[in-house]
Amino acid sequence: MNRMTEYSGRTTFAALAILLVVLPSHHTTANWMYLGVVSVASPLPGQDNIDEMCAQYPGLVTQQLQVCREKPHTFPYVSEGARRGIVECQYQFKYERWNCTVNARNGTVFDYVLDKGLRETAFLYGVTSAGVVHAVTQSCSAGNLTDCSCDMSRQGQTDPVEGWKWGGCSDNVNYGLDFSRKFVDAPDKIKHKKLRDVRNLMNLQNNEAGRRAIQSLVETQCRCHGVSGSCQMKTCWKTIPTFKRVGEKLKELYEHSIHVAPRARRKLRRKGRALRKVAIPKEYMVYTSKSPNYCVVDLDKGILGTSGRVCNKTSTGSDSCDLLCCGRGYNTQIVRHVERCNCKFIYCCYVKCRTCETMVDVHTCK
Amino acid sequence: MSGTVLENLSNRKLGVLTVSLLLAQMVFFLIGGLIAPAPNNVQVLLATKCVDEGSSALTQQRKWFYPRGEGNCNRVSTLDDPYIIDNHITADHIVFSLQFPNPMEGTREPDMVRWFQYMVGVMMLDIAYQKHNPMIEKPLLGLDLRLGYRDIGDKPGDWKELAHASETRTMDCSLDEQFKEDGYNYNCSMLPLYEYGAVHHNFYLINIRLPITGVTDNKNYGIGTLKDIWVIVIHQNGGFTKVWYSTKTVVTPILIGIIIWFWRRVKQLPRPPVLLEKMLLGLGVVLVINNIPIEWLTLWMELPFMLLLSDIKQGVFFSLLLCFWIIFAGEHLMDDVERNRLVAYWKHLAAVMFGCLCMFIFDMCERGVQLRNPFYSIWATDLGTNLAYSFIIIAGICACLYFILLCWMVFKVFRNITFKRGSLPSMPSKRRAYYEGIIYRFKFLMLITLLCAALTVIFFIVSQVAEGHWKWGEDLSEERSKLEYTSAFYVGAYGMWNVYVFALLCLYAPSHKYGAPALIVDGDGEGEEIATNEEIEFSRLPSEVSQLTAFVKKTAAD
Numbered sequence: 047m048n049r050m051t052e053y054s055g056r057t058t059f060a061a062l063a064i065l066l067v068v069l070p071s072h073h074t075t076a077n078w079m080y081l082g083v084v085s086v087a088s089p090l091p092g093q094d095n096i097d098e099m100c101a102q103y104p105g106l107v108t109q110q111l112q113v114c115r116e117k118p119h120t121f122p123y124v125s126e127g128a129r130r131g132i133v134e135c136q137y138q139f140k141y142e143r144w145n146c147t148v149n150a151r152n153g154t155v156f157d158y159v160l161d162k163g164l165r166e167t168a169f170l171y172g173v174t175s176a177g178v179v180h181a182v183t184q185s186c187s188a189g190n191l192t193d194c195s196c197d198m199s200r201q202g203q204t205d206p207v208e209g210w211k212w213g214g215c216s217d218n219v220n221y222g223l224d225f226s227r228k229f230v231d232a233p234d235k236i237k238h239k240k241l242r243d244v245r246n247l248m249n250l251q252n253n254e255a256g257r258r259a260i261q262s263l264v265e266t267q268c269r270c271h272g273v274s275g276s277c278q279m280k281t282c283w284k285t286i287p288t289f290k291r292v293g294e295k296l297k298e299l300y301e302h303s304i305h306v307a308p309r310a311r312r313k314l315r316r317k318g319r320a321l322r323k324v325a326i327p328k329e330y331m332v333y334t335s336k337s338p339n340y341c342v343v344d345l346d347k348g349i350l351g352t353s354g355r356v357c358n359k360t361s362t363g364s365d366s367c368d369l370l371c372c373g374r375g376y377n378t379q380i381v382r383h384v385e386r387c388n389c390k391f392i393y394c395c396y397v398k399c400r401t402c403e404t405m406v407d408v409h410t411c412k
Numbered sequence: 413m414s415g416t417v418l419e420n421l422s423n424r425k426l427g428v429l430t431v432s433l434l435l436a437q438m439v440f441f442l443i444g445g446l447i448a449p450a451p452n453n454v455q456v457l458l459a460t461k462c463v464d465e466g467s468s469a470l471t472q473q474r475k476w477f478y479p480r481g482e483g484n485c486n487r488v489s490t491l492d493d494p495y496i497i498d499n500h501i502t503a504d505h506i507v508f509s510l511q512f513p514n515p516m517e518g519t520r521e522p523d524m525v526r527w528f529q530y531m532v533g534v535m536m537l538d539i540a541y542q543k544h545n546p547m548i549e550k551p552l553l554g555l556d557l558r559l560g561y562r563d564i565g566d567k568p569g570d571w572k573e574l575a576h577a578s579e580t581r582t583m584d585c586s587l588d589e590q591f592k593e594d595g596y597n598y599n600c601s602m603l604p605l606y607e608y609g610a611v612h613h614n615f616y617l618i619n620i621r622l623p624i625t626g627v628t629d630n631k632n633y634g635i636g637t638l639k640d641i642w643v644i645v646i647h648q649n650g651g652f653t654k655v656w657y658s659t660k661t662v663v664t665p666i667l668i669g670i671i672i673w674f675w676r677r678v679k680q681l682p683r684p685p686v687l688l689e690k691m692l693l694g695l696g697v698v699l700v701i702n703n704i705p706i707e708w709l710t711l712w713m714e715l716p717f718m719l720l721l722s723d724i725k726q727g728v729f730f731s732l733l734l735c736f737w738i739i740f741a742g743e744h745l746m747d748d749v750e751r752n753r754l755v756a757y758w759k760h761l762a763a764v765m766f767g768c769l770c771m772f773i774f775d776m777c778e779r780g781v782q783l784r785n786p787f788y789s790i791w792a793t794d795l796g797t798n799l800a801y802s803f804i805i806i807a808g809i810c811a812c813l814y815f816i817l818l819c820w821m822v823f824k825v826f827r828n829i830t831f832k833r834g835s836l837p838s839m840p841s842k843r844r845a846y847y848e849g850i851i852y853r854f855k856f857l858m859l860i861t862l863l864c865a866a867l868t869v870i871f872f873i874v875s876q877v878a879e880g881h882w883k884w885g886e887d888l889s890e891e892r893s894k895l896e897y898t899s900a901f902y903v904g905a906y907g908m909w910n911v912y913v914f915a916l917l918c919l920y921a922p923s924h925k926y927g928a929p930a931l932i933v934d935g936d937g938e939g940e941e942i943a944t945n946e947e948i949e950f951s952r953l954p955s956e957v958s959q960l961t962a963f964v965k966k967t968a969a970d
Binding site: 137184186187188189191192193194195196205206207210211212213214215217218267269271273274275277278279280281282283284285288290291385386387389392393394395399 | 449450451452453454456457458459460479480491496497501502503506511512513514515516517518520521522525527528532534536538539544545595596597602607622624632633635636637638642644646649650651652722723726727771774775778779872876
């Protein structure tokens with residue numbers, strides 16, 4: 047059955063809605079990732095209660111509050127970065143037993159998962175740290191930030207603008223990386239000084255892994271513009287990857303993450319006697335505890351279980367009904383699926399489509 | 413062209429000259445590598461999506477949309493913002509706006525300065541893959557482009573138009589099968605946006621529209637889901653411009669001085685100047701024209717033709733250099749043909765001239781047209797691309813032809829040299845000195861020319877590698893070395909050809925040392941004292957040569 051209908055463009059890309067689930071929660075510490083699930087606005091011109099504005103976000107350490115006070119216009123992009131990270135996490139874990147469900151309360155987002163040193167924890171730290179690099183770099187390029195710094199080390203000039211006129215600037219990716227190092231790493235650096243806890247070392251390692259993932263995907267592009275357009279002159283610049291690529295790379299790192307000994311204090315060590323001396327590369331993710339299987343509901347730990355999740359009967363991967371349903375079996379329903387087809391597209395705003403309806407089997411875990 | 417300075421210079425003096433020229437070359441290289449910054453700077457800009465709220469978008473062309481400053485545009489963060497649907501905004505109403513330079517850390521807003529000299533804009537589109545919105549094969553983009561400027565002291569919204577054009581670009585995108593999933597972007601090749609030969613104002617603004625009404629050929633249809641537009645603006649660095657022009661300013665009077673000295677020596681001779689001397693003068697004059705730093709004028713005036721002019725100047729210098737090599741080899745052939753006239757070299761010169769003409773036409777088609785419309789690109793249309801390629805290929809064929817002819821000539825010279833060598837001991841001392849002089853002069857030029865050419869190629873490769881392989885290191889702060897290779901290449905290569913011409917003018921000027929005994933060094937480096945008491949009369953030489961060749965041939969036959 048085909049009908050000519052006109053759709054508005056928004057529906058072409060259904061944004062991944064962040065699942066907000068309210069669950070009973072035990073005591074957890076607040077975390078800056080919370081910024082990714084609340085709306086953070088840039089202060090209005092002339093607004094003078096910046097201190098007040100910054101104080102309303104729980105879980106920020108002194109250095110982070112300082113960033114909020116000194117660079118209030120950058121702050122919405124930190125929030126945007128965290129949000130990007132969380133959305134990407136939900137995309138990458140769409141077919142896993144743990145699907146990155148957000149449990150936003152008391153200034154935290156993933157209370158159980160963030161508390162334990164699991165592989166999932168490692169992924170979350172990596173992806174949000176990378177998200178901040180991505181969002182800050184992009185807003186620098188868009189001219190939205192007023193204080194993207196310029197690497198002046200080579201020019202020997204004190205005034206950044208004069209230095210820029212003399213010898214140009216390093217690119218915005220560096221600024222994003224520096225910013226993420228300062229902001230995202232601050233809480234764990236402080237805590238590690240005080241407590242010497244392996245968890246802080248683990249978080250720092252995973253933050254860095256996220257940043258390195260973005261770095262490794264940065265591409266250099268060049269353009270020739272010499273005499274008559276020849277390659278006598280060639281200028282190169284760096285482009286940041288789409289965040290989807292970064293998420294994919296991090297998912298790969300998640301799968302190859304390294305189990306570290308839970309009792310190290312100063313330096314991370316691999317678990318097990320045999321591999322203790324093998325160094326841990328900076329681009330790898332690490333975890334201290336084994337993950338639960340996430341099969342059964344455990345509301346105390348914020349685990350929702352997989353009951354009711356849609357699974358794929360023909361797949362052999364993590365979304366297969368066998369794996370996702372933890373062997374409990376599944377229900378099958380026949381659902382009418384409405385899809386757009388034979389569309390005539392314009393790059394923006396409006397789309398002319400037909401709708402095609404098909405009947406599909408939907409399997410859900412018992 | 414007998415009795416040049418080169419032959420009559422003592423070993424010691426020649427050594428001193430060589431060392432000082434090498435030192436000058438080192439100085440050029442170090443100025444480029446240590447003082448000058450990288451030649452170019454890049455601004456990577458992400459377009460802000462402004463919404464044109466006007467009732468009829470296409471009649472609103474006169475309005476500027478800018479993201480920053482008082483009266484800035486109404487923006488949306490993404491093209492699937494609900495605001496667009498709620499307000500019935502169409503693709504016609506979306507203006508991609510880029511205002512540069514972007515703000516940066518510091519007390520005041522950065523601005524563009526005239527030292528930046530030129531701007532090259534490149535456009536990159538972020539197009540997301542969507543299963544139900546695939547991109548068609550090689551879709552056409554119909555762009556409505558405007559470039560505006562504003563100066564310090566102007567009101568925030570007071571943008572003035574520099575250029576306005578409707579342009580078509582063909583997109584070339586691909587996506588691996590494994591990434592054909594919603595959310596991944598196509599890999600699209602970058603598109604030329606504009607080239608402008610002056611940076612005369614402080615702030616610039618680009619407004620890009622991709623209209624869908626009133627466009628032909630299905631432009632802007634089937635281009636997939638456009639997410640963002642990036643524009644990369646390349647301009648020369650202020651510091652590089654300063655170092656470069658200062659170098660030129662210092663070199664020019666030195667070169668003028670040596671040309672005057674050279675020509676006075678030629679004029680003092682009792683005979684009229686020979687072709688080779690005229691060629692040397694021409695080479696010097698063209699290099700001086702190249703060197704005269706008329707670019708200083710750009711600090712006061714907006715002169716967008718400077719890019720084209722410098723292309724032409726460089727082209728004329730190098731074509732003259734090519735002609736010089738041919739004529740130099742021809743005049744040292746030591747056969748019985750009377751040359752000394754340009755006509756004798758018509759085959760070789762025609763190859764050079766025709767090749768240069770092709771490059772000139774190509775340059776006029778690209779940069780010449782860009783004087784009228786900076787958004788124009790010859791590569792944008794199929795016809796233009798074919799035309800451009802055919803000019804470049806013809807020029808390439810001419811270059812190959814030239815090098816074959818040159819190599820053949822050089823080969824003939826070397827054959828004659830070995831031929832002459834055998835008969836040298838049996839010659840009278842005067843004639844022997846004459847031939848030894850020719851052989852020495854030729855070998856010397858061959859040596860320094862090959863050295864210069866090889867160094868240019870090496871510099872070029874090093875700078876290309878340094879620029880292209882600019883990768884992320886383990887430690888970010890150590891990634892950039894102290895020496896700026898690219899600048900060292902430009903200033904070094906520039907200095908080298910100046911030093912080359914300088915050395916030619918010095919060493920190939922006629923010598924005045926006829927009375928005194930002089931040390932002549934032959935090709936193998938042995939010194940031999942010969943009294944050159946009288947000058948060999950130039951006009952009589954060919955007949956002598958022919959007699960000699962006949963003699964040599966006879967002895968060879970025996």
